[in-house]
Amino acid sequence: xxxxxxxGFVGAVCSLVALxxxxxxxxxxxxxxxxxxxxxxxxxxxxxxxxxLMADALSEVGFQVSxxxxxxxxxxxxxxxxxxxxxxxxxxxxxxxxxxxxxGVQSQGxxxxxxxxxNARSEQDIWRQAPRLGDALRYxxxxxxxxxxxxxxxxxxxxxxxxxxxxxxxxAEVKPARGLLISYSTAPGYVAYDGDGSNSAFAVALSxxxxxxxxxxxxxxxxxxxxxNAATGGLQTPFYNSGLTGADFCFAGCSGxxxxxxxEISGSVLSSRLPAGTRSTAGPDADGPAIPKFNEVxxxxxxxxxxxxxxxxxxEQRKFKDCAACPDMVAIPAGSFLMGSPESEAERxxxxxxxxxxxxxxxxxxxTEITWAQLDxxxxxxxxxxxxxxxxxxxxxxxxxxxPVVNITWPEAMDYIRWLNEQVDGEPYRLLSEAEWxxxxxxxxxxxxNTGDTLSDKQANFNxxxxxNGSAKGTWPRQPMPAGHYPANAFGLHEMHGNVAxxxxxxxxxxxxxxxxxxxxxxxxxxxxxxxxxGSWEKVPSYVRSATxxxxxxxxxxxxxxxxxxxxxxxx
Numbered sequence: 001x002x003x004x005x006x007x008g009f010v011g012a013v014c015s016l017v018a019l020x021x022x023x024x025x026x027x028x029x030x031x032x033x034x035x036x037x038x039x040x041x042x043x044x045x046x047x048x049x050x051x052x053l054m055a056d057a058l059s060e061v062g063f064q065v066s067x068x069x070x071x072x073x074x075x076x077x078x079x080x081x082x083x084x085x086x087x088x089x090x091x092x093x094x095x096x097x098x099x100x101x102x103x104g105v106q107s108q109g110x111x112x113x114x115x116x117x118x119n120a121r122s123e124q125d126i127w128r129q130a131p132r133l134g135d136a137l138r139y140x141x142x143x144x145x146x147x148x149x150x151x152x153x154x155x156x157x158x159x160x161x162x163x164x165x166x167x168x169x170x171x172a173e174v175k176p177a178r179g180l181l182i183s184y185s186t187a188p189g190y191v192a193y194d195g196d197g198s199n200s201a202f203a204v205a206l207s208x209x210x211x212x213x214x215x216x217x218x219x220x221x222x223x224x225x226x227x228x229n230a231a232t233g234g235l236q237t238p239f240y241n242s243g244l245t246g247a248d249f250c251f252a253g254c255s256g257x258x259x260x261x262x263x264e265i266s267g268s269v270l271s272s273r274l275p276a277g278t279r280s281t282a283g284p285d286a287d288g289p290a291i292p293k294f295n296e297v298x299x300x301x302x303x304x305x306x307x308x309x310x311x312x313x314x315x316e317q318r319k320f321k322d323c324a325a326c327p328d329m330v331a332i333p334a335g336s337f338l339m340g341s342p343e344s345e346a347e348r349x350x351x352x353x354x355x356x357x358x359x360x361x362x363x364x365x366x367x368t369e370i371t372w373a374q375l376d377x378x379x380x381x382x383x384x385x386x387x388x389x390x391x392x393x394x395x396x397x398x399x400x401x402x403x404p405v406v407n408i409t410w411p412e413a414m415d416y417i418r419w420l421n422e423q424v425d426g427e428p429y430r431l432l433s434e435a436e437w438x439x440x441x442x443x444x445x446x447x448x449x450n451t452g453d454t455l456s457d458k459q460a461n462f463n464x465x466x467x468x469n470g471s472a473k474g475t476w477p478r479q480p481m482p483a484g485h486y487p488a489n490a491f492g493l494h495e496m497h498g499n500v501a502x503x504x505x506x507x508x509x510x511x512x513x514x515x516x517x518x519x520x521x522x523x524x525x526x527x528x529x530x531x532x533x534x535g536s537w538e539k540v541p542s543y544v545r546s547a548t549x550x551x552x553x554x555x556x557x558x559x560x561x562x563x564x565x566x567x568x569x570x571x572x
Contacts (some may be wrong), residue, residue, distance in 0.1 A: 006549070025093040025146070029063040030083040031055045034102030036070045037116045047101035050153055050203035054099045057207035061251045063097060073115040075495035076131050084139030087148075095151035095249075096140055101203070104154025110134065113154065147249055149217075153185065153203065183221040183240035185228065201231040202238065210251040217249050218242055229324075237324075266488045298322050299570075305331040306569045309362050315492035319367070322567075323423045325377040327366040329567055330492040334362045337439050338446065338518075340512055341547035345448055346469050352547045356512050358519045364567040365432060368483035369502060370496045373401035375408075375416060383419025387412050392557050396478070402482040404500040405562045410530050410554035413503050413563045420565065431505040432566040434536045435519030441496035441546045443489040448545045449497055450489045460486055460544060461537045462498035468541035479558075480537050498544040501536040508551035528554050536560035 019461065033051025035044045048069050055065045068079050080098075087096045103114035105126050112130035119129065133152065140148045185202040205227040209220050218240075225238040248254055301320045308317035309331035319330040338356040341348045378384035390399050392407040413431065420429045432440065442450055449455045457464035457474025461481045464474035484494045507527035515522075532552045535544030540559050542548070552561060 004565045026090045027063040027095040028086045029058045029065045029097040031099045032068045034116050049198045050101045053207050070116045072117040076115050080136045080139050081087040087143035087145045094145040096145040101153035121143050181242040184237050199374045201228050213252045287527040309333045329364040330367050347542035358435045358517045360519045365440050366564045369404035369500050369562045369564045371483045372399050375405050378416050378419040384415050404483050407560045410503050428568045433521045434504045434506040434531045439502050443491040460497040462544045463540045466540040498535050501532045502534045503563040504531045506531040530554050
């Protein structure tokens with residue numbers, strides 16, 4: 001079960017206490033863990049355990065802890081109000097902390113904490129049945145005390161039915177303010193892990209780190225970020241924004257002694273997936289733990305994704321990422337299809353036939369074309385040091401991180417793949433075969449495009465000033481667009497039509513005469529011309545059809561040619 005974790009710190013730093021007879025500020029914590037949801041499909045394994053773990057850890061550092069397990073809407077509202085009242089009664093020097101573990105949903109930029117008695121079938125139901133994070137913060141703000149922590153450890157897999165998911169799958173980022181430190185177990189809107197053990201990696205890291213003396217709040221959450229990143233093989237990195245001012249706050253006390261080295265956090269093996277786009281503002285400490293490139297966590301995620309592909313499960317269950325620098329991958333179900341175009345297809349070329357029945361085994365493809373950010377990671381690590389694609393690209397705007405790589409030669413693409421395989425300790429990564437590419441592009445369709453027999457400028461990047469098969473004219477960007485800009489097809493792959501043409505593994509052959517059976521790579525010794533598929537941003541619609549083929553010298557460069565990668569399952 002995926003977990004969504006948001007940590008917010010609210011309030012101001014402790015004011016200076018009079019030197020005469022200083023009294024330690026009172027500390028109050030409200031800990032909520034929601035696991036036993038009334039809707040069976042919503043039940044979670046670890047929130048109760050995480051709440052108990054955090055309650056013990058907070059008690060050890062001087063908090064008076066109130067615990068609510070499996071709270072209903074009324075109980076949660078009452079608990080937030082009572083917590084605020086305790087803080088207000090204790091005065092401005094008091095310290096408050098709220099920890100919530102359970103489901104959380106983002107809707108229209110607001111975060112909702114889902115009680116166990118919620119019976120939500122729509123986004124509107126969530127508005128009525130779940131307390132807002134903002135309401136909890138208002139009780140804290142009204143208390144007027146000097147230091148507050150709000151820790152929200154909320155499940156990131158949106159529990160609403162898929163047909164009603166206009167509500168976001170991750171919590172929205174809360175803007176920091178003076179005296180407010182906001183920390184997330186992973187970047188806002190992205191996925192965190194629940195874990196196979198009794199606690200999440202984040203709860204374990206946080207409970208252990210706050211017990212270390214002489215760590216100020218910012219250091220605590222930086223150390224937690226390092227520990228979770230290491231425990232998940234770089235697949236999850238906590239994120240924080242700090243608006244704290246004034247004197248430092250230490251959970252376990254600030255004595256002025258040197259800050260100890262990071263603790264060794266023991267993370268349990270996790271089995272959930274992480275979608276694309278993990279980010280963090282928390283960099284590793286200079287003496288922090290090394291982040292493994294590849295470990296058992298990513299292996300389990302990948303195995304689960306390929307298993308899901310074998311049962312033709314939904315796209316979200318087939319996503320995985322082997323390492324922090326690796327591309328986001330989607331496992332593709334096996335199947336067979338009629339490769340090429342029928343003679344009746346408009347503007348068909350002779351190179352697209354004769355049609356043949358191709359069988360494709362399970363494999364994975366990168367969800368998007370490889371980006372400059374991904375290529376730059378290879379260059380920085382020395383694996384693509386000789387790459388000259390950037391120098392050959394006409395505009396610096398085209399080479400920004402999220403843009404797809406262009407002007408890359410076939411051998412340079414292979415350099416990137418060799419480097420990628422070094423990250424995973426094997427040779428599973430490769431280019432797609434031409435038959436795999438068309439199978440993935442079609443995603444179960446037999447029409448000219450995977451969108452039907454027409455294509456619009458809202459569906460792909462191509463010269464939409466030209467019409468195809470009666471389609472309406474549209475706008476034409478006249479340049480590549482960022483990877484993932486256009487909707488994914490039914491297999492979960494973006495920009496299979498247009499944007500950037502893609503190198504494949506195959507040597508160019510003029511047609512499909514003699515082809516039959518498995519979708520193997522067609523190659524020959526000394527081949528210097530490779531198949532390019534998908535068309536590009538500069539092509540008219542007929543040149544971005546699923547069946548369209550092109551050829552290009554393997555050492556040639558073009559500002560419309562890039563690539564995506566494939567990956568094989570692990571050997572049985």
